[in-house]
Amino acid sequence: MIRMPRFVKRLPVAEENLMHQSSDTGLDASVFLQKQDVPGDVLKWEVRPRNGSPSFDCDLTEFAEGNTKSAIIARPQLIRELAPSIYANSVGKPKMGVSNILVYIRQFWRFLDHVTNMGMGMILGCEDVSHAHGQLYKTWLLQDQRRNSSSAARALWVANRIVSDARRRKGIKAWRLPLPWHFKLECAIPSFKHAIGNHLHSAARHRR
Numbered sequence: 001m002i003r004m005p006r007f008v009k010r011l012p013v014a015e016e017n018l019m020h021q022s023s024d025t026g027l028d029a030s031v032f033l034q035k036q037d038v039p040g041d042v043l044k045w046e047v048r049p050r051n052g053s054p055s056f057d058c059d060l061t062e063f064a065e066g067n068t069k070s071a072i073i074a075r076p077q078l079i080r081e082l083a084p085s086i087y088a089n090s091v092g093k094p095k096m097g098v099s100n101i102l103v104y105i106r107q108f109w110r111f112l113d114h115v116t117n118m119g120m121g122m123i124l125g126c127e128d129v130s131h132a133h134g135q136l137y138k139t140w141l142l143q144d145q146r147r148n149s150s151s152a153a154r155a156l157w158v159a160n161r162i163v164s165d166a167r168r169r170k171g172i173k174a175w176r177l178p179l180p181w182h183f184k185l186e187c188a189i190p191s192f193k194h195a196i197g198n199h200l201h202s203a204a205r206h207r208r
Contacts, residue, residue, distance in 0.1 A: 003155065006064060008155070010200075014085055015020040015047070017040060018090055020109050042082075042083060042087070043059070043060040043061050043064055043079065043083055044058065044059045044060065044061060045057070045063070045087060046146070047090050047091070047092075047093060047095075047098055049092060049093060049094045049095065050092035051094055053094055053095065056095050056098075058086070058087075058090050058098050058102075059082055060082075060086065060102075060105075062080050063075060063078075063079035063105065063109060064076040064079045064083075070106060071110060071111075071113075072106060072109055073109065073112075073113055075112070076110070077124050077125045078123065078124060078125050079161055081125055081126045081166045081169075081170065082105070082163065082166045082205065084124065084166070084169060085161075085162045085165040085166045085169070086101060086105070086162060086164075088165070089101060089161070089162065099156060101162075102203075104154070104155050104158040105147075105158075106161065107155055107164070108137070108142075108155070108158075108159045108199075109143075111136075111137050111140050114140060114144070115133070115136060126167050127168065127170065127172060127174075129163050129167075129177065132179055134156065134177060134178075137155075137156060137159065138156060139154070141155055155169065160177050163177060164176050164177045
């Protein structure tokens with residue numbers, strides 16, 4: 001088991017001011033997210049909500065070390081890559097908002113376990129996440145987990161935002177995850193078996 005260092009980082013006042021500016025200017029939030037001065041290799045930090053409520057810790061250690069109680073399998077490389085993006089999205093948020101982000105991350109982690117159990121390989125880093133995983137995740141949420149359209153769309157949106165930004169930070173050329181990571185209510189929902197077949201076919205084509 002790889003044990004990651006634990007740190008508590010206090011958010012700089014400058015970052016809080018930056019998030020205030022994003023709402024004032026009306027610019028796209030992703031533009032400001034990219035300007036965040038985020039720490040590297042930090043899995044625990046203090047969040048100070050802009051609404052004045054008490055500060056609290058955002059702790060990602062379980063994703064690096066594993067947590068049997070939460071059915072979380074350790075993926076230290078992946079969570080280290082995602083941590084700066086999660087950090088940037090936690091700035092100034094209330095505790096409930098950050099807790100919701102972690103709920104979606106745990107949900108995504110369980111999906112990755114499901115993919116591995118289906119014999120499709122282990123997702124070790126954000127570079128391993130592909131277009132095909134978006135379709136598989138959507139199918140898993142709607143069919144296996146019985147999520148409604150709104151809940152599934154939100155889970156896909158959070159995963160897409162966090163993973164795509166992590167890929168951008170790594171310098172991956174095609175960092176933005178394309179459709180079907182952007183949920184469409186009107187599109188047909190294939191079976192998980194059919195989605196896996198599409199994934200394997202796509203992977204075989206890329207190996208040629």
